[in-house]
Amino acid sequence: MAAEGPEEPVLTGRTGRLAQLTLNRPRALNALTRPMVRIIDAALARWEHDEDVAAVVITGAGERGLCAGGDIRAVYEDARTGGAESPGFWRDEYLLNARIARYPKPYAAIMDGIVMGGGVGVSAHGSVRIVTERSAVAMPETGIGLVPDVGGTYLLSRAPGELGTHLALTGRVVRAADAVLCGLADHFVPSELLPELHTAFAATTTGDLRAAVRPYEQPAPEGDLADGRPWIDACYSAETIEEIVGRLLDHGDPAAKEAAATVLTRSPTALKATLAALRTARRLATLEEVLDQEYRASCAALATHDLVEGIRAQVIDKDRTPHWSPADLAGVTEADVARFSATPPGGALGAADRS
Template identity: 40%
Template sequence: MLHRSLPRLRCVLKHLRAVQMSSKADEEILFHTNKSLGVITLNRPKALNALNLSMAHKIYSQLLNWEADPNIGLVLIKGAGDKAFCAGGDIRAVTEAGRKGEPLAQEFFRQEYILNHKIGNYKKPYVAFIDGITMGGGVGLSVHGMFRVATERTMFAMPETAIGLFPDVGGGYFLPRLDDNLGIFLALTGFRLKSRDVKHIGIATHFVESSKADELQQRLSGLGSHPSKDQVASVLEELQAQSKVDADKEFTLKPHLDKIHQLFAGSTMESIFESLERDNSQWAAQQLQILKKMSPTSLKITLRLLLEGKKRSLAEDLVVEYRLSQRCIADKDFYEGVRAVLIDKDNSPQWNPADITEVQQKKVDWYFSPLEANRELVL
């Protein structure tokens, strides 16, 4: 009797394994451990691993658990698929909730910024393998960590001024700390950095070819439960030395560094526009044309955020950014930008106001003003 039931048992077990694998494939985020390494995999490849509220909650909770676990020595975060690490947050859902007055518009930014702060203050080595598109929410999941590893497929950008938002997730903290006004340039124009450029500018700490992803994970998992920062860096530097892709390419922005330093040095958007207009170079004209497509309100609040952010801690910056996020929810340009870029995709937003000279100082001040005490971000 037993030998007759074995085929049926095998069939049942095979079915159960298939169900488990299917269930795993459907999960939006995966956690597993490999020896002393905790691994986070963003698992929404069809959505370019975009971050939603549920994912932010789960990552934060898991990071707390691993931080307290003596058997976990370090954390690696990566994205599923070969197109994106994380292309941003679930902005469409946020604007839909904002229109309806639903709490997601508050809770998404709150939980995302709490997670960004935890990553920036994590007690164990945190390695972000930013293979593919890394924008918005994906920047927040990586840039504040101890190590950020770019590949030849990395594409980094903070394009928020094009949708009536601002470079958040701590952008007001890390962008103004880049040399030569590069952070201000990236924040205002949304310029895209690729491959080794992401390391050249200092956003990535290392460059490792995408083909070495598995080797990277295995090497990190063998470092034991108490690896030092230097031990992790040594592994990354060894793999970086073996990576030859794009090694002979010059930093894309190198020919323009002097102009970026000079032309994006103004303390107001009006002065930056004037500098670009006076320059008379083709490159300056191109940047001016790009800026004129962005939300004038977003440009003004972004410039102020970065100029003031030079003196703020990450926590202080995130508190200010949360205020800005809620003002964007209460204003008009954010909805119009998402409509034009992500929904209708006509790329013809009707900004209100439509020109930087029409954005009054009192409106900018309102964006930065404190929220009601019970609505402020608490870290």
Template identity: 45%
Template sequence: MSSDVATEAGELIVAREGAAGVIRLNRPKALNALTLEMTREIATALDAFEADPKVALIILEGAGERGLCAGGDIRGLYESAKAKGDLGKIFWREEYIVNARIAQFPKPYVAYMDGFVMGGGVGLAGHASHRIVTEKTRMAMPEVGLGFFPDVGGTWLLSRAPGELGTYFGLTGLTANGADALAAHMADVLIDTVNWPALREALTKLSAGTDATALMTTLKKFAAPEQTGPVTAQRAQINRAFAHDSVEEIVAALEQDGSDFALAAFKAMSDKSPRGLKVTLKLLRLARASKSLEECLSREYLAALEVFDSADFVEGVRAAIIDKDRNPKWQPPDLKGVTPEIVARYLAPRDVALTF
């Protein structure tokens, strides 16, 4: 691998390879989980690559064989929340600004979403101009299981999926394979991983000024045959059950449906944070009527600060990641206890704002 410009091999590797500015997440043992320091380094790299006339496009990729990025550094946020610290306020502000920067980036930005792509990984890849998935892609926004909601612009992306696919993925936290991600408009091209080295080399040889259309033509030369994902095959059921504007109605519709698929979705929702479910649905519906990613990110930031102050986030992380007992004690423990007043707190104005 030739590299004209490169950083030391730390948690983020930044290099120029031919015409490509490469950003490689480099925490493979942590499934490339994103830290505040990495977020800042990505912002610096984007500035440098934008200014470099030799860089025609960006390539985002992850080190190791397991995936692009499993999300944000949840342990660090957990420790800060327990200590009543301010890491959440700082990290999410800088992360969301980078998410918007990616969406606005003036040069093509190619995200290689092989393996696991979750949470913060979706924020780095889902707003790219060119999003590649593979037969190994496992994309998810599982935040409701942590008393959270799909952030990093996830409400914008999910709300723009056809029908209710986005509502399904947001409320269940279940995984989309490459074909499902494509159908949900969370990706643009599906390739077989065996073809990535050749495609990657072709990208590094593109000329400066290559436009988005020409780049997409290059990507599609490597595309796998069209296929239907297992979730997409159930779109009719999903559209019926998840079209409601209350979580209670969605749950009732799944129970009434009674099919294996519907009951699996019901089961996936049943152990999630009740307040996380209701806040997620509210944010998804608001995002559907929103006019920009930035509007959604600003709303998500306010909601994230309330999450950081809530007991459910600490409890959700404890049960899933720290103690791993998979037995969270949610507050309130059921949907009935999550009143409109509780949900409204996640949307209330604060004396903070994002500047894009």
């Protein structure tokens, strides 16, 4: 693979008619920065009109995962000093997510290892999404005071039944079979076969990556969300977070009570804003409309106590004991939730206007 120097945060290259993107911050679990987003976007724009490129594949450097999400340490520092930088990062990132979803050439993502937050954004909107036995996929934003973004509420709102609501509120990690069930991935390939799959991708002359993956695809190890559908659908179909938690606690399945305990550790404000966002996303027709909504929510979160506190507890100090404000669901008002739908001071994202 011809590529730029190893110091580059994203390596770009070509093998035959296959263009390759490699997220190259393995020590940071390939967390996305704004320069990385811009490199990816520029490469995709260039390859879109290059007749010698038939398809694109994205992978992550190192052994731990494709991408752990956006660089939330940078968001933390920005939020503490006025929040001037993060809206620009999110604007670029969400428009990249829209580009990936509408890309006119096959776009494959190797979702091996950790794939969370922004990592879902650069993979799950692709046309060929591959998971392995090492895949760990999640949208954990409610644990840091955010609403799932990068098109996450679009994807999760379209998962079967209330599976997406369950994943969005708890931030639960899913493995290969459950990622496929929820519509976050398409194919399971054992990690030991990935080198052969890469060779097959590189040998394609037509760009038909789905045909290339078929000889390596296998049934994924069994997940557990399908068996949990009865309690998940029954509990998460409630209209409010309080009702959802009540149903989970009253349900006889131990997994429901475990889910309730997890939900109650998340930011109360983020939980209510997330439920509202998911219900709205179900009614919106396009990914771009949902990205516009998520941009409003992310910019609103930037001005909250919970975003800084959540990142502090989970990533900076790692004490895992955030002190939310309001501290409980009862303290979150309708006005608090409505702020997540307000147009940001810097203006709207406008993704729907570009589509």
